[in-house]
Amino acid sequence: MIHTNIYPDPQWVVGKQALMNVRAHLSGGKTIIQPSAWRIPFQWQGYHYQDHDDQPFMLMLNSGGGFVEGDGSYFFGNVEDGARALFTTTASSKFYKCLNGLESTEVVEFNVGENALLEFLPDEAIPFEASRSKRSIRINLQLSSRMFATDIVSAGRVHYGREIFKFHALRSSFEILLEGKSLALDKVIVKTPQEVQDLDRLWNGARHSALVFAYAPDLTKEAEDLVRMMAGKTEGVEIGVSRIGDLLTARILAYETWQVHEAIFGCWSALRPAIAGKPARPICKC
């Protein structure tokens, strides 16, 4: 079940567990976003209209840094019927070392209403050396919802002393539900040094693994080919595209961070006109 409104657990330690509940809803012909509950270190920072239309853009993360051992962040978004909203992050999610066996947790959940649009384009998650991260993204759609959502996991701080696949454990899941039923689930669990090391081979030497899920009840037959063409323009990227019903999935493997972002932008460029009725444009975060 996807929750729409969560309140702080009384057991949470102040400063260790962040919470943000927001609702995006129509008001005066445009979508507005309102926080219904939050807890530090998440702060309500507002939003803006980057496309100069009815759709707000919201930066999700606090600017205070990453996750240390035992930290948890919980973000719940409710995009109500007919609303349109884009959520992104200020920067990558950094998971720092966990030397006492605890995990760092990041949870993102969205409910998307009838005829509502969710665009979710977070930056990459970077599991540092000795980190233990537990990540979960769940998006619940209605039949008439529209969605473009991505997830990127990096091998580590790739250009920092070649810190590649040095984390201790990773649990990561990205799930799309349709009216509460699981439509697609990308889930990986690695928890031994051998399993972590083997990712190098399982990713075919890539340093970033990304997944794109796109859903609309009226995607054209040509959507897959368009994604292959637009995302495939980025050199050095491996991409697979598949479609099951109204859900289109693209798996991307890239060596450099800019390559994976460019390939995702290619997917967005191919699909945004059909999903959101407007072209993709680079997201401005400052």
Place this chain on the structure above:
Amino acid sequence: MTMATRIRTSTTTTIIIPDMSAPSSKLSNLNTDDQQKTLFLLQIANSSFPTGAFNHSYGFETWFSDGTISDGASFEVACRDWLIYCLGRSEGIAAARACEMARLADEDGLLTLDARIGALKLSREAREASAMTGQALLTAYLDVFEKPGMEGYARAVNSGEVAGHHSVVFGAICGSFDISATDTVLTFAQAAVSSLAGVASRLIPLGQVETQRIITNAWPLLQETAQRAVEADIDDMNVATPHLDVASMKHEKLKTRLCIS
């Protein structure tokens, strides 16, 4: 003196099979009931049982085609990765759980499990292949064997409420035959590896003996896979092979294809 058979499985590995018939070669190690279970497993896992599983490469055909896999050595590495990081931790667990659910007549559990294993298959061909072979296995099982149980699950598959994924159907019918979860996963995984090795032998230079050695090399891994699967829960099901996802998705557009997936 106890005799033993040595099988050279590769240049580095030797499996020693103890001579179990030492006291009397005429006595079976299995009682009559276990013999029937063995015969059942041999029959449903055999390539002549009409499931069509041998037509699927699970995305490997893309790698055979683009040269990623070109010989026995490269196939063996990829096959073992697939067994550990894809099949074992997704369908292996599903088969084990389905077996237990069928034993407990937990029809709702089977429906949930079927949906979950389907959701984990991100490429269209992988999902369709799993459903296609599962439905064929269920149909053949119901036609051939007169065993009560799992009527609700069978109805849900036939009505399209759930897809009837191969691992879940396999586990469920084994459970309804009172076969242990460990033996279920062991048989399911061995049949899958054997089937994939058969596909490989048709598409790359891989002799019959080398093919069988690769399958034999996988024995310890198959045992480990079964052990892990029976100890795991549905929430442990995951897939850690994104490069194979890409290959499976690319297979949809492969110009020359001998396999369905």
